[in-house]
Amino acid sequence: MTDTNDAHGRQLPRAFAADISTDLTAGRAVELAEVYALDAVSDAERAAIEAYVSAAPEAERQAFHERVRQARETLATTFTAEEEPPADLFDRIVAQLPAHSADVSAPAAPAAPPPVTDQLSAARERRDVRRRSAGMRNWLIGVAAAAVIALGGVGVGAYVANQNDPLTQVLQAQDVRQATVEVSGGGTAIVSIAPSKDALVVRMKDVPPPPEGKVYQMWLIPKDGTSPVSQGLMDAEALSRPAVVKGIHSAAALGITVEPAGGSTAPTLPTVAAATLNA
Amino acid sequence: METPNAPNFGAPAPPGTAVDLNRQLAALLERIAGGDQASFAEFYRLTSRRVFGMARRVLIDPELSEDTTQEVFLQVWQNAAKFDPASGSPLAWLMTISHRRAVDKVRSSQSSTDREAKYGASSQDIDHDSVSDEVGSRLEAEAVVRCLETLTETQQESVRLAYYGGLTYREVAEKLNAAVPTIKSRIRDGLIRLKTCLGVS
Numbered sequence: 001m002t003d004t005n006d007a008h009g010r011q012l013p014r015a016f017a018a019d020i021s022t023d024l025t026a027g028r029a030v031e032l033a034e035v036y037a038l039d040a041v042s043d044a045e046r047a048a049i050e051a052y053v054s055a056a057p058e059a060e061r062q063a064f065h066e067r068v069r070q071a072r073e074t075l076a077t078t079f080t081a082e083e084e085p086p087a088d089l090f091d092r093i094v095a096q097l098p099a100h101s102a103d104v105s106a107p108a109a110p111a112a113p114p115p116v117t118d119q120l121s122a123a124r125e126r127r128d129v130r131r132r133s134a135g136m137r138n139w140l141i142g143v144a145a146a147a148v149i150a151l152g153g154v155g156v157g158a159y160v161a162n163q164n165d166p167l168t169q170v171l172q173a174q175d176v177r178q179a180t181v182e183v184s185g186g187g188t189a190i191v192s193i194a195p196s197k198d199a200l201v202v203r204m205k206d207v208p209p210p211p212e213g214k215v216y217q218m219w220l221i222p223k224d225g226t227s228p229v230s231q232g233l234m235d236a237e238a239l240s241r242p243a244v245v246k247g248i249h250s251a252a253a254l255g256i257t258v259e260p261a262g263g264s265t266a267p268t269l270p271t272v273a274a275a276t277l278n279a
Numbered sequence: 280m281e282t283p284n285a286p287n288f289g290a291p292a293p294p295g296t297a298v299d300l301n302r303q304l305a306a307l308l309e310r311i312a313g314g315d316q317a318s319f320a321e322f323y324r325l326t327s328r329r330v331f332g333m334a335r336r337v338l339i340d341p342e343l344s345e346d347t348t349q350e351v352f353l354q355v356w357q358n359a360a361k362f363d364p365a366s367g368s369p370l371a372w373l374m375t376i377s378h379r380r381a382v383d384k385v386r387s388s389q390s391s392t393d394r395e396a397k398y399g400a401s402s403q404d405i406d407h408d409s410v411s412d413e414v415g416s417r418l419e420a421e422a423v424v425r426c427l428e429t430l431t432e433t434q435q436e437s438v439r440l441a442y443y444g445g446l447t448y449r450e451v452a453e454k455l456n457a458a459v460p461t462i463k464s465r466i467r468d469g470l471i472r473l474k475t476c477l478g479v480s
Contacts, residue, residue, distance in 0.1 A: 075378070
């Protein structure tokens, strides 16, 4: 089926197919931004679009998000139906409010944007007080410099068949959000963070295999200033598979280093990739 | 012309306009993130009519609309810290959350019969029925009406059915008896035309 919606009756290069996956394969993800912003896709299609975009080249991803943003502004400006809710609705809402987690130790989101820097500098201060370890400070500075957090506010959703495995649970969590982190040496690490599952998923994209005799090692950097905790190794083969990291509520950041085969007990700096978690 | 959603919330704006509202909402969200209930109450006062109004259009059922509104504001309370001014205005953020909730609910909890009845209702509706005394807001309303007129009728219809009908592009195509790719194009082209006319940047 071809799109004949063009005013001049031409077939446009941007012409849509009948189904979303064909559009994505044909490189039309950006053209789907408006349909996506309008929620005019099924859950499965939304998930497919998000999975595609999260792994897309930087320029394409940015173009998509920009078009989505503009479409959402347009919709909020255009559709402005108002109706007074029942008078007691606000009280019913307040009665349900969970205790707000303004304290630093709680797993939920801390202060207003951008919280990442504050959290990091706080963590750094605590750490400096505890132990004057140059290595640790460098680690945190590395984290701050390398983190490129994209808070999309949208779930990655379901594109893995099995509903119950930890990977799917993270990717389908209501609160999942995504960070795309540059890996020095090439490629990106896509980190999907689901605070409600106390877990995250790391997917490597276009990351070269570690040098001969080396592996990638993942670490969680605790909020309380204690030493990074190893979360496992990734060799050349494991790079192509998503990795699930659990127990993130007490972590300030995720870091990835290159270590000798077999891994290390403490990270060798600098990190090749790092993401603040704000989990 | 007025650009209702220009991201510069710091600039002076006439009261009652979207820019003015967004600036207020952004400040409130910051305080809500810190657990300030008074700011939450003010945020609710400023936006609950919009959220509930949209939910009613999509869901029709008053109870489901109340449930949705309740869920939306609980989400605002919990996720205020995640609001990122760089990715849009507070109002767009709120309405994105709201629409998604309403659509999820309408797709999961209403029978096809209810939805069939509802398409009829929502497709009759006008878009901009909020009446305000504020001059700025009236000008914005007029701009929307004028800009909607730059869309073809079929573009308007497709966008409206998706927004207030909660329909997927496939369902819109079925309802309008049109080809599926055509509906995707209408939605895309319609929204882009609206965006350009409204000066959304």
